Amino acid sequence: MASDGKHGGAGRWRQWFRRASYCAEELYFGRYRSTIARARRDEEDLFMLLVYSEMMGVPNPASYYTMELQPLLLERFHDWHRRMGMERSPLDHFRCC
């Protein structure tokens, strides 16, 4: 019984800690969630432009490195060109939709 009470107490503490952490995180991140997500997306858009710039005729001194990243970013390419206002892929030899 005593051991149950101990566990119950610890459990309550853990639950309280989880709830308090959740409230603190929501209070910290909630108001700025969209601002930070937007800033992150802007950063990603610039990064995508760097990675795919060579394919659009813009010289890229780091193409040796960025070429390796292209297959990894393929899944994000479609969302990116649509965000940039291009309904279809801008690259003739690189179609995604």
Added chain:
Amino acid sequence: MDYVPTNKFIIWGHHFTSVAGAAPIIGPAIAVIWGWGPAFAWVILGTIFFAGVHDAGAIWASVRHKARSIGAVTGDVIGPRARSLFMIVIFLVLLMVNAVFAVAISGLLVNNPSAVVPAWGAIIVALIIGQMIYRFRINLLAVSIIGVVALYALIGIGPSVPVELPESVLGLPANSQWIVLLFLYAAIASLLPVWVLLQPRDYINGLQLFIGLGLVYAAILLSNPSIVAPAFNSDVPAGTPSLIPLLFVTIACGAISGFHGLVSSGTTSKQISNEKDVRFVGYFGAVGEGCLALAAILATTAGFATLGEWREIYGAFGDGGVNAFVTGGANIVAAGTGLSEAIAVTLLTVMAVLFAGTTMDTGVRLQRYIMQEWGTIYNLPILKSVPISTAIAVGACLALAFGAGGVDGTGGMLLWPLFGTTNQLLAGLTLLVMTVIIVRLGRSMWFTLIPLSFLLFMTTLALLVQLKTFYDAGNWFLFSLDILILVAAVMVLLEAVGVLRKHLRNAAATP
């Protein structure tokens, strides 16, 4: 990305900490010069019948329009001219709030040198917290405790390391030096990514708001002080303007504030998961701010030993203000909690400085956004540049702070009633949008139309009274500013009459 449905208690926490700041402290602390009765009545009635309706209504109007900002909703509901007017009034409010808060903070730091280290140290605490959370991924609860303990440790050591600026540097007295430093800081802060400084600073401020408010009310309950100020002050100092209409613009935040509409429709409405939560979040947000205003009234009327001491502090209109809140509040906190007088003064000063400082960070950033938007609308590439738009925003605020009160930077609080007037105009525009939506829905419009009419009448009257004061004093800078706001007020009034007539006619014509 923008819409994140959230628990209503959490949204209330966000909303309350966003709307409550230094303004519900400064306004009531000035307005008690007419006695505690009028300020008390206006805060209570204003919170219930004006601020609650306005804040909850602004969230509701935004939620009904895809959670867009109240400026955008104004464009949809009334028209592009009203939207432009909205932008101009917002810009004026931001301009004045930044100038007035810089003047208020500088006065506090000059009068209470013990608060300099904790007030500026709080910025370093916020910077470290931001890094701990984003770079080192430390548990937020642990970081919050570390942050609060660090802040209160700084408050504890503040009285041992008072900092005073030199009496004069390049002809600028200490007040002016602080104002320049504050704007330099605000410009840098507004250029940093939000996660670096603004977000952790806002968070620590929010915690400080709950702790500070709790501490002040606990101290009031424990020490049970007597109110020494008169309920109605029949012996106001010479030069004090008439209670009607000035009371209603001196206390804006704490009774009704247009600034809340920006928060309500900017971030709060995008987190609402159910329209039923609107009343809880909006109304209780206003009630929370009303509680802060009441704490300021209690501190400035019950925090002094005798009526003579109170009259000495309130020797002229604008003399009491935030310094009276700090002195009176510190007396109550010291008596109620047993803290030393020096620590209590430092605590209250830091509380007021942090509230005002965070508003300045955000205010300068918002002004820069408006400048950049004007650059896009009017095709002026120079305004789109971040450093230039920031420099113009800060330069305009500096010009206002010094233009209103001279280079010694001590008279800038003269701007306070003008700030209140512009803030009420903004509230009037939001109430107008709500009234039009209600008329279109065919529901009773009196709940918003009465506060709208009252605000427009009082603000216009206050502007006329102040116009005569500035004319008599030969203060042409404030005279011109008053005329500018008066023009905006008349335009809001005409817009209101025109739009309501049109919609009422349409409603009557519809079978």
